Amino acid sequence: MGEELGEVEKEVLEAQAVADEQGNNVRALKAAVKKGEKTKEELNEAIALLKKLKLELDGKRKRFDELVGGGSASSVNKEAFRRAVGNALERRMFITQSFSIYGGTAGLFDYGPPGCAVKSNIQDFWKRHFILEENMLEIEGPAVTPAPVLKASGHVERFTDLMVKDAGNGECHRADHLLEDVLKKMLANPLDGGKRKEIENVLARLDELGAQELGAQLKKYEVKAPDTNNEISDPFPFNLMFATSIGPRGDVQGYLRPETAQGIFVNFPQLLYYNGNKLPFAAAQLGQSFRNEISPQQGILRVREFTQGEIEHFVDPEHKDHPKFSRVADLEMLVFSREKQVSDVKRPVTMKLGDAVKSGIMDNETIAYFIGRVYTFMVAIGINPERMRFRQHLEHEMAHYAEDCWDCEVESSYGWIECVGIADRSAYDLKQHAAATNKEMGAWITFDKPKFVEELVVEPISKVLGKAFRKDAKTVVSALKTMTEENALKMKAELEKSGEANLKAFCDGGDFVIKKDMVKIERETKKVSGKFITPGVIEPSFGIGRILYCMFEHTYYVRESAEGEKEDDKKVVFKFTPLVAPTKCTVFPLLQKEEFNVVCRDVCNSLVDSGLSTIIDVTGTSIGRRYARTDELGVPFAVTVDHDTLEDNTVTLRERDTCSQVRIPISDLCATLKNLSSMKTKWEEVQAQYPSQGGSASAAKEENRTEATYSLRCP
Amino acid sequence: MGEELGEVEKEVLEAQAVADEQGNNVRALKAAVKKGEKTKEELNEAIALLKKLKLELDGKRKRFDELVGGGSASSVNKEAFRRAVGNALERRMFITQSFSIYGGTAGLFDYGPPGCAVKSNIQDFWKRHFILEENMLEIEGPAVTPAPVLKASGHVERFTDLMVKDAGNGECHRADHLLEDVLKKMLANPLDGGKRKEIENVLARLDELGAQELGAQLKKYEVKAPDTNNEISDPFPFNLMFATSIGPRGDVQGYLRPETAQGIFVNFPQLLYYNGNKLPFAAAQLGQSFRNEISPQQGILRVREFTQGEIEHFVDPEHKDHPKFSRVADLEMLVFSREKQVSDVKRPVTMKLGDAVKSGIMDNETIAYFIGRVYTFMVAIGINPERMRFRQHLEHEMAHYAEDCWDCEVESSYGWIECVGIADRSAYDLKQHAAATNKEMGAWITFDKPKFVEELVVEPISKVLGKAFRKDAKTVVSALKTMTEENALKMKAELEKSGEANLKAFCDGGDFVIKKDMVKIERETKKVSGKFITPGVIEPSFGIGRILYCMFEHTYYVRESAEGEKEDDKKVVFKFTPLVAPTKCTVFPLLQKEEFNVVCRDVCNSLVDSGLSTIIDVTGTSIGRRYARTDELGVPFAVTVDHDTLEDNTVTLRERDTCSQVRIPISDLCATLKNLSSMKTKWEEVQAQYPSQGGSASAAKEENRTEATYSLRCP
Known part of the structure; x- marks a missing residue:
């Protein structure tokens, strides 16, 4: 059905374009008739054609509406709908462009009185639903962040988008968006099947393209700068963090945080202590994050400053079961697994969380539990559950350290929008900060029952060795202690066989003859009560503004007179x-x-x-x-x-x-x-x-x- | 009592210094006795003297404690108290240094779980107490702000502190703090009366000193860099705003907002419309502000990123009465008027707000109403009302545009801390933004009853003038219309007396004889229903972190075993x-x-x-x-x-x-x-x-x- 839908949508768009053009013709003719340059008959003919075209358009639109049912619509309708919602939001000052009296700044928005109140209510409920009810540790840290923190997290090096510059006026554009726009326009026109497949394939892989390949595609499809039609530069990476300088000397580089998560990670040792040194626990932070987008668009969906709510659930990687999982196991929702996305059907299925875990679609109870909590949160604030799905990241979408990742996507007039990401970040961040600071970023896990582990113990008898080797005794002791297990066992066998063994046969310790009474080599059973680990992290990350906007679209309706x-x-x-x-x-x-x-x-x-x-x-x-x-x-x-x-x-x-x-x-x-x-x-x-x-x-x-x-x- | 207290505190500090020195002597003697360089008798003598000095110190401290009662204490006790509170706050993770695993960043702090919860509760109550109960319009705007906005507000030019540089290592210091530290140390030592008065005078005027005078004082008192004792540079202004660049081109200068207020002012036209174009109304914003302090100190009292709650109450400058004033008129609090501050007594007095307005100490009901609301807010969250006062700004403390300003000051171990400022900012900000953008930033005030205004109307009779003067008629009409009221009256008298008058006698209109039927000059009564004004602004501005810290000090106590x-x-x-x-x-x-x-x-x-x-x-x-x-x-x-x-x-x-x-x-x-x-x-x-x-x-x-x-x- 998806393919047919695409065809029909294309037809609607084409018919719309033809009708629009004829509308222009009619207007031009009207003016010409007034001036006496054209006859009334010519005008009437044109009007008749316009009517016919409009009828055709309506028919196609109707067929499209039948195909999509209530859940989706043509891009024409979507745009009109979006404009209507936007008008209502602006008219009542829910949301307005920031600094509008100064001409506005792209990607910055103000919440006016009702928008502010709605946002505040959603945030309060977020705190109640997650922090209070899940007993999380909330923290609040600054947005201004010294560079070393974001170097360790990888943001200084890798938090970039590929950008191209207009060779004429220096205007900057996101390289992938430019290619996407051009390809989508091409798809809207008649194309032979091979070409269409090829373009669809590029679009599907857009996120995966590196600077070089993206540059090659831009060249191949002869992409020019929008508006000016100038040549564009090769794509190059642009770091999305706002840079600033901390303190009066000007020599301390800082950034505005691009996410609230790092503020939690750097506090891990203190939070662990606060929690009585016990795992698992979750910490949370709600606050502003900053991304200097190359070309902000889609209203408040892609902005330069936004409120983020992030939860970091620290857990023993070997125990990702969740004590409260049974409470969400029977929740049903639209699950769009990796497998379904690459299959022919390409559609999410309704599934219980319990079944998703049982069948291995979701990796563990903890990630599924959070998916369940996100679901109930979203429904409670007014998101239509039939227009919300949990989509698993494809392999190439995930950060290299991530083990699994699910997005809570909500359908809006802009398409499916990622509102919440639920990622298993593994121990990546904690290990990075540990390496950068030489600080301990781990936790001691006490086993339920002590484990008994057999190990080989090499115990040099110092007194005997001292008498025998005098000043060389130290060297011998050290050599014995650092022998590999294999060599130690060989030496033990030799000693038992012949009563003595030359050290140089078993390690680089020098030419010393070791007697049986000089060293004890024994297998011993040791009691181990726990172990030191770097916790894994499961991170639900919320874009409050995106959730808010989708909620506005889902709750908007028009009452007939x-x-x-x-x-x-x-x-x-x-x-x-x-x-x-x-x-x-x-x-x-x-x-x-x-x-x-x-x-x-x-x-x-x-x-x-x-x-x-x-x-x-x-x-x-x-x-x-x-x-x-x-x-x-x-x-x-x-x-x-x-x-x-x-x-x-x-x-x-x-x-x-x-x-x-x-x-x-x-x-x-x-x-x-x-x-x-x-x-x-x-x-x-x-x-x-x-x-x-x-x-x-x-x-x-x-x-x-x-x-x-x-x-x-x-x- | 104040003066005596100062003397006794000085004595305590001196006695402490003497005792400390003797303590050092004793330690040195102990070492010398061990080495056999001094005798035991000498040591015992020194110990006896130390004991005597300590007894004297205790006596002085006791006398000091008697003088101050419960409300204040010696700086020795203050420091120990502050340390104890700080330990408790850090031990339980109320507040911690940000990025501490990276060595920390001066002026940046994290709120840990209990600190975050307390802060959140105070902010919720702030919203309820002010926004909900006073029906204010809440907005939320971005911290990233384009430069033109902050140029108009005066921050780009004037939001500076005077800084000096250590000539040796380039370290930066706040010039006034350096001078203050040196002068206070001088006061702690015996000085002749004239010198003491002189220094006290400089300290009292510290806030008023410009770069040149401050430089002269630093030279006069031979102030060197702390720690290194190097020479210091002349003071120069350093802008406290964090600078950044907006967008990918790098040519759009931006700053992190130094206050939340400007985000409200730039939205004034929309907020006025939202409020049905009616004055007065108040708008409020709670959010992060950023100040790149030269040398952050005093824990969370002077930081580089902080939460600010600001209210802008827009009002007709001629009607600053408040309909709810009677609700706060009987509230009693410590009021420290400008007059009391410059008098000999220098002490606040307990006063009812009603009386403060009646006696003219507070300028109007609106500013007093907000003072009352601030008072009830502070008491509700746990500030001790006996250690809180409302201090009026001295003339030199106020911005040039401010009409009146009161600080809610709370006593802490650091002294009296400004926690809330309640300022009458006049129409300054709105006028600045109007001038910068050419946008209307005013409001139409409808009078309760229409006013009837008598005015002189000069009405040239075009038909008659046209016939008489032809092509010059236009000049004559314009000359008649722009006559001063005085000349018009003179012409009217002349016309009534002699039936005609030469224009040149009454204005620069040229040599034209005007007849009685050519112009009507009459007094007329006009009905005026309102006027267009730029509203005045009364601004209560809250430093949430400061309030929080003072509350921690006021609620801390130790239970005996x-x-x-x-x-x-x-x-x-x-x-x-x-x-x-x-x-x-x-x-x-x-x-x-x-x-x-x-x-x-x-x-x-x-x-x-x-x-x-x-x-x-x-x-x-x-x-x-x-x-x-x-x-x-x-x-x-x-x-x-x-x-x-x-x-x-x-x-x-x-x-x-x-x-x-x-x-x-x-x-x-x-x-x-x-x-x-x-x-x-x-x-x-x-x-x-x-x-x-x-x-x-x-x-x-x-x-x-x-x-x-x-x-x-x-x-």
Whole structure:
């Protein structure tokens, strides 16, 4: 089905291009008719053709939609959808370009009030879900990092992307992105089968290409600089770390950390001590990381400064079972194993984690346990589980030290986006820092039961040797002690056979005749209670901004207008879970009357006092418009104060997605909203407890709700 | 009293120096006696003198302690206290030097698990206390900032400290710190009155000195480089911002933000729009700021990367009253006005905020309201209100644009530390960014009632003028329109008197005779509904690390040993408020038995599930030692599972500071601890509700608790 889908998508894009061109023709003709240069007949003919082309386009688009079902869509729809979400995010100041009054800086974004609140809620939940519930050790270190730390970790040498320069204006571009864009455009046009296969093959291997091979491909496909069409340089590596200088002398090189992980690794000895010198344990850090991207793009998905949450789980490499694995073993999710990716099907399968471990698809319980915890985290904050998959890295994608790696990928209008990486980094980082600092970066593992190990002990009898060899005794003792096990056994045999043996036959110790009473060579059984190891590390690493953006796309929908409303009065809604909603409740007066406003302020204050983020909207616009405004911010609940409130101290409580309402006493409001917001109580339970109230005329009805996955029906 | 205190402190320091020197003598004599170079009698004599000197020193120290009471102490005691607190913070990994396995980097620190949790709790409370409760607009922007933004704000030019270089090894030092150290050492020795006054005068003015004057003073007092005693360079300005380069071309200069405030200012137009174009409103940002300090010192008080919380309250400069001021008007605190600082008394006075505003000591309600909110914040997180004062900046301390500025200073072993600055920055920043970008950075203020303004209107009658002057009409119209009000009135009088007037008599319009019907000059009343202004800004700015450190000092104490314990078994306690405590509860089994452990794990899990940070300690050490361990982490409550628990499902609940215990059913534990932790319930209320339980033998008794403010009685 995948291949057919690709064909149809291509057809849609081609038909779109043809229709667009004809649209331009029609516009040009219209102008020409006005000037008298063309006849009306010519124009009408062109319009008729345009209509025909549009019909064809619609037919192809429909066929494409049928093929993809609800989960995907044409790139045309995707772009329109993405623009609509972006507009909503910018209009309500969820996210804005940083320093926009100065023209903005590529790859830097600000979170405005609602975006900041949503991000903060997700981070708080991350801390609760992982740090608190898994009893992790949280640390917070600086972003400014001295160079030796990042030399040891390999970042100074290898944290690079390949870059090309525009030979004309010096503009820089990512070499792989440039090649990718050109090849994808080629694929959109008719090509013979061999050529298409060839290009698809290059695209599939894009991540693997080194500077030389990438350079050769750029030449082969005659890639030029975008916009200018100038020649480009050969690809060369550009280090993505922001460099700076620490201290006033200017001689201490520093970088802004490209990941939060290293701040944990360098603290390993202290953290181990803090944990009572016991393995396994996990440490975590949530904070800013910095990557000086060559050409940032895709909104907040590839930025120069971002919030990262990283967990380093330190474990005895020989014991990667997990005591709490049974709690996640029955969780089912989309698993896209390495094997499936290289097979003909190329599709993930729904699988239980327990089965994934049993069948060996996932290497061990610990990595699978974290995959399970990531899954429950993502679902809790509003990611659609049907549009999330765990994809195993192919061999070439993994760092050379990594043992296994799974990405939690979420489908967005940009395609499948890596939001969380769960990697088995082995003991690489700790060993690197140990080598760079000469510090002990290991842990003592006590065996469950002591082990008994047989070993050969060579014990020179110093007293006898001293008498026999005087000043040479030291040399002899040292020679005996450093004999290989094999030679020691040979000497033992010789001594037992003939009573003496010449040292020079067994090692470079010189010409000394050793007697039987001069050395004891025996096999002994030793009790070993444990061993010293460098722990393995399993690292779940979260890009908070990416998760946030995908969540925005998954929670965005457009509510159709209710009867009697204007057609273009489409209403944008973010169906945030109460957990992440920036504001839990909006309080309105039904009409702009001071006696209503007084009650609204009291209600709002009591909700805020109990820790619930609440806003008040006393502007004079219609209640329907105010509901729409609060829906666009994703506020899950709204309270309306009306005439009845003044009589009986009850208010209307409305739920965002169903638009259903109940009548509830003010005295119950705080507790009810707290439970709804912490997701202890479901809306249905509240509905069962309190009398329902008819929605106001302008409020949309439940059946009008549209879950517009890439729907073009948006403003 | 202040002056006497200074004298006595000087005496203590002098006596200490003399005693130290005699101590050295005694050690030298001991060695000499061994070698037979001196007699035993000489040694005994020296020892007797040392004993006498030490007695004198103790007497002076005692007198000093009497004078200062509990609130302050000698610098000797301060240092020992600081070391003890520092040891405790490092021992339990609250705070550690960053990159310590690489030798550490000056001015960079890590927060370990308990430090991170305390910091996180303080930040959460900051968000709740300010952003949620004051309905502020929170934003989050990047640290990486393009140069033009910081040029406009003045940081590129003026964010500097004066630096000197060691002529020998190139080491850099802060010029003012060097002078200060030398002068303070001079003051510690006997000096004639004139000299002492002179030096005290220089110290008082240290902040005001420019490069030239500071250079002159360094020369005058013959200041050399510390450690090496080399010559030093003249002072020169060093910019404290970390510089970096944005993007791959290397031609976009950037800096790490030195404050979070500018990220708010550049978003002002969008934030104003978000707020419905209404003033006043406040925006806030909590995040990392970076300052490349010349010589970081004083632990985490002066660092190169730190968390800052900044609030910008935008307000009509003519209306700085605050609707919620009455809520803080009766709050009493130590207020150290500019006037008191320059008076003879030099002491803050306890004052109500209402009175401070009424008497004009504080400029307006808004700045006083924020001072009140800062006060309640600081007290809630554990700062001792008797060791906190609000000090007004002296004229020379303020930035040239600032209208008023108050520091919340907290007393620590380092002296009075600025933890929060509350500044009226006027419209400076917004005007700077407006000028740099040509963007509108103002707001429209609608008057409560429209104002009626009388103004003189000069209305040339174009038709008549056109006929009379033809091609010159334009010149005449323009001349009439730009007349001063005074001349227009004179012309009006002339026209009314003689029916005509020559233009040249009233302006540079040329020789034209104007008739009465050619121009209408009338006073008219106009209705004005509002005006366009650049808002003033009141900025409370918080250094989270400084607040944290002062809180550590204010909550540290040493519990004396109970009877039967070893003398040196002193126990360190941090009496964190439940709000900021890193862990709310520790769960212990009384003995290391599996049936106890099972219950402990269940209790711990249920507490964690309800969001309470809980740890479990099942190590085999004595219960007393385990209590001591949890006290040192500042855990306010501990649960012990014992034999009775298995019978009746009750446990012992212990409060940290009183060491008192109650017996409570496990089923009540969650709710009780939640209420205790959120400070809704007091421990006394829990004591009243449940039967008390005798403390274990090794638990210290309440009367043994020592609130050691700078006590030397610490490990």
